[in-house]
Structures are given as structure tokens and as C-alpha cells.
Amino acid sequence: MTSATTLPRTPLPTETTTPVLSVRDLRISFPSESGPVEAVRGVSFDLLPGRTLGVVGESGSGKSATAMGIMGLLPPSAALTGQVLLGGRDLAGLGDKALSDVRGKAIGMVFQDPLSALTPIFSVGRLLADTLRIHQNLTKRAAWEQAVELLDLVGIPDPRNRARSFPHEFSGGMRQRVVIALAIANKPSVLVADEPTTALDVTVQAQILDVLRLAQKETGAGLVLITHDLGVVAGHADDIAVMYAGRFVERAGVDELFRRPVMPYTARLLAAVPTVDSGVHRPLVPIGGEPPALVGLPAGCPFASRCAVAVDACRTAEPELRALSGHGDVACLRADEIADGSLDPAGTAAGDALDPHADRAPAGDVVLRVDDLVKTFPVTKGAVLKRRVGTLHAVNRVSFELRAGETLGLVGESGSGKTTTLLEILRLKQPEGGRIEIAGTDVGAAGSAARIRELRRDVQIVMQDPLGALDPRLPVFQLLAEPLQAIGRDRESIRSRIGELLALVGLDEAVSDRFPAALSGGQRQRVGIARALATEPKLLVLDEPLSALDVSVQAGVINLLARLKRELALAYLVVAHDLAVVRYISDRIAVMYLGHIVETGDTETLFSDPKHPYTRALLSAIPVPDPQRERARERVVLEGEQPSATRVPEGCVFVDRCPLYRLADEKVRRRCRTERPAPSDVAGQPGHQYACHVV
16 A cells, blocks of 8 residues: 655765766846846756756746756747756757757756647657657657557556547646656656646656656656755755756755755745644744846845845855865855854744744634535537536535634645635535535525625635736736725725735735736735735635745745734635645645545644545655655555546545555445445544545
């Protein structure tokens, strides 16, 4: 049922080891109205065979620009200088035709968005076969056979038949497997993976990382792994380079960097990450301020304005990346003081950190009650005369309740029914099946339009994408005024309330005249939260509220949500795929699979003693930002993909992927296949229930 994730460490390179990729003084700039944007400023590194270099940093630090510069995929307007030596050949300055002979053969890339990386009009087998034939002298039949073998290698089930499928017929995880197969088709010596697990569920993310590791083992390639997830690099990188303002500011072995970060920026990044493998809620420390604009950078260290240990000398000259004995390379004037332990690089100031569970008040009255909620969608066929050919069971008899001052996290893979549940609550109409009660009112029996409008004041939503959720044509003041105007507030009270809202979410009144495009991601999300709070709701529904934010910004928003819940006695219903964040902010968790709640309970109880095998698999797949623990812990490995909600199993919905089912005797197996398990209480753990025949 489980498999240890202890990973063999790549032997340390000897002096005679030849790098497969050498980057020297790479500089990339883009033109803008304000002047050239120095996106990459003097990046240098060597990548050795079989080694993985993890590159981390905030958005805008230059990670993806570095990857695109290495691959020769920059737009024509970009200016690139420096050297990119692949097997002794300098790729910098080569034309597109010459680079086309190198890309896909000597160097392969795994892109962030697999759907846009695959040509939609060709089958995946055709895509792989063409990639092979471009660089190898193969017949069509031989290339097709190799394409099938590659799909089998990366874990695509029934590869011979699925090779004839098109990209849109695959799930997100399977598409990413195809992209990895394309990248390794010609056994390149270098692989570049740019955010290969972004937006994937944790179980799929774990599978993709395992496939990436297998691909690297098969090809012996060096891997440049670009990611914002510190847990991912902790488990999969040999060396880590931290980027800030277009350059490396710290570079060290993975164990050395996580054990003792020397650069203050690295230390603050690690302090902002919620950890998932401990019941202790360590206060998160956000990084104050914003990264600098890369146009006309002022003298001095670019991080000085955000650094808690900066001195006057830091603002006069930018420190060079220099070797530090026993650690690696670091660009900080105070590195020696930090390395010997006399200075705390995080420099945590009083008031920066907040424990979301500190001073927690008892839960109040029930704000939301959901009983046996059902939602289905018709599956139709035909372009002109549509006919119903099936039913998609999105939500099936879901029940839970939520009290004032409490946070309930809904977790599960994509397609489990989480967002559909939220939308059914927000519709404020009689559901297809079951009952929804908000603030003591049955929404199906609310009756008058006036009562529905009152209920809408009580329930507000914070969307996943703050930029897409805010009208780009309106300034912040008007964005916040809209909901107040809708409930009939007068002009003077609107102006007063907007000032209160901005103060509540930690924004200066100066932002009220700015448009969403002129705000940072964290500021936009704070505006979205302020807009949701305008009508003084009792319930906030948060749909992936942190997924589009950097880890440093995420910490500040988590602390803000915790403070608002405590001060305003709000109830939060949160959907998120990052279970480390869910553990950090939730009081209770409900685990959904294929439209059903399979386990629910108090957060710490559920994390420390999960009962359902699906819950165990979810929790074991979460990356931990600690190399020792991440590489030594055990995982529950799920096989296959989540089945379609149009063909829900008759018995347990998890039966097709359940590791316990495969170990059970025939009597229990028959029960799992034919009888839907009812929720069972866990002895001695009030409120903890799970639905499983085997446990």
C-alpha cells in the first residue's frame, strides 16, 4: 500500500566531471516605455550529468526568462548576451534553424501549461513520432512503436490505444506526462522543467515528479527545475539557486540551504512557507514590500528595502555572489555574521508574524448548513438535435455545517465536486436535491426577492484570480463602492466605509485611485477581500484564494484572513489544492472524492490520524520543505486516474484506485463493489467520520 520515498542521492561530482550545460554571465533585457527591463542580470552556473538544479524565487525574479534564454525561445525584441554552452557549443546568438536542430535532441523542455504546449490537431502518438523522426532516421512504423514505448514509460495506461487520442482527451496530469515524453524522446543531455507541477493536484503532482525523476534516470540528463514550491525542490533537487531581481543571490546544496539559509531573502522565503508535517502552527512571516522594478535599478542590494538586517552599506553597492566556506555562494554583505550564528537572517520583527489559531474564540451559531446536497448535469450528444446520453453526478448527498468564527476546508482532486458545491451554495436557489440553510434561512423557501437580496449580503466570495475578478476599467474606490451602492448606501457612508475597508485589509487610502493593473498580486487579492467584506457578510466563500500568489505574498494574505476571522467572527468555506495552506487556516476539513465526502473531522485529528485511504494518499503526497523528512517519509501511491463522474461505481466511489481494496479478501471486495459505505464515527474523536468498508 505504501512505498518509501527515500531517494538515492546523486554522488557528488569529482573535479573531472564535465558539465553538460554551462551558463556564463547570462543577461536578458526587454524593451519598455520606461527603458530596458533587465530581466536576467549576470546568471552563471554549471549543470552536471544526472544532477538537478532547483531555481526558486518570487514572480518576476527572472526564473522563466532564464529558462527561455537557455532554450532560445525568447521573443525577437529581447536582447541576450553571455554564453550558453551545451556540450561545448555556444547556443547564444544561434538562429532559429540551428537551434531547432538542438532543441528536442540535446536539450528538452517541460512547459508549465501542457495543453498549450501540445498541438491540438495531432494525436499524441503523432506528436511523439514526429519528434523522433525529426532527429532520428526512423521509419513511420518504428517511430510509432517508440512513441508507444515512451507513453508506457511515463505511465500512460493502455499506451497503444491512447497514442491515437488527442491532447484534449487527456486529463491535466496525463497531458503533462505526454509533455515529459516529448522532452525525453531523443534522450537529451539537458532537461529544463519550468513550473511542471503548477495547478496540478497534490496526488498528480507527486506522480509527475516521480515520472520526471524516472525520465532523468533513463536519459542521465542534468535537470534545471524551476518552481515556486520549496517542498518540491526539497525532495527533488541536489542544488538550489535562489533568484531575486534577475540574479542568483544564494546557491548551495539542498541540505545546506534548508539547514542554514544565509541570504536574508532565502530565510524569509522559508519563514513564509506553511509546513504540513507538524501539529505546531508556526507563525508565518511575510516579506514586507514589493520586489523592485527591473528598470533603472538603484545602487545597492535590490533586497535592502525589504531586509530586516540591512545596514547603510547595503544601499550603496550591490554585493557580488561570493563563496562562503562550508555553504555555497551568497550575495550578502552580512553573510559571515549570519553564517556564524550571530545574526538572524529572517530578522523577524514583532508583529510581522501571526498564528491563525492563537486566541481562537469558541465557534458561534450555525451560519451554513448543507444536508444531502445533490447536483447533476446532463450529458448530451449531437450538434443540432441534442439528445441526453447520460448523467454527470457532480455532487452526491453532501452534508456539513459551518459555524461563525470557524473555517471549513473542502479538499480533493480536480473533478471531486468542490467548486460545484460552492456554486450551489452561492446560487441561493432551491437545489436539485437536499437542503441549503444560510443564517437560519432555507434558501429554497426564502420566497421573496427582498429576502434573497438580504441573503446575498450574508454570503460573499473571494475568487481565485484577483485580476480576473476585478473590473479593469474601474479604480479601487469604484470597485469597493459598487456593492455598497447595490444595498442602498448613501454617498457619504460609502466614502466612510471604503476608508474602513482599506484599513481593514491593510491597504493605504492612496490605492483607491489606482486601477487593478497597477496593483501587485497581493494588493489585488486584498482589494478582492475588501470588496467581499463591504456588505458585512457572515460567510465568506474562498475559491483557491492563494493559488495565484507567491509564497511571500501568500503568507501575508493568510495572516490577514486569520485576523479578519477573529475580529469579525466570520465563517470561511475554503476550497484549495494546497493542503499545507488548508491545514494552516482550517479548523475542520471535509475530503471529497467523485462528488462524495469520504472523511471529515477536526483538522489536526484528520492530519495526524487519517482513516480513509484517499485521505492518506492526499496527505502523503504533500511536499514538505525539509530535504531530510521529504526524502525519508512514506507515501500512499494511487494508481490510475479519477474515474469520470458519468460512470460512478455502484459501491464505494474510490474502489478503482483503493490500495486497501487490492489487499482485502473477496468478501470485503464484493461489499466494496456493490455497497456504498455509510459514514462511521471514530471512537474517542468527536466529529471525525469516514466512509470505508475496510478500515
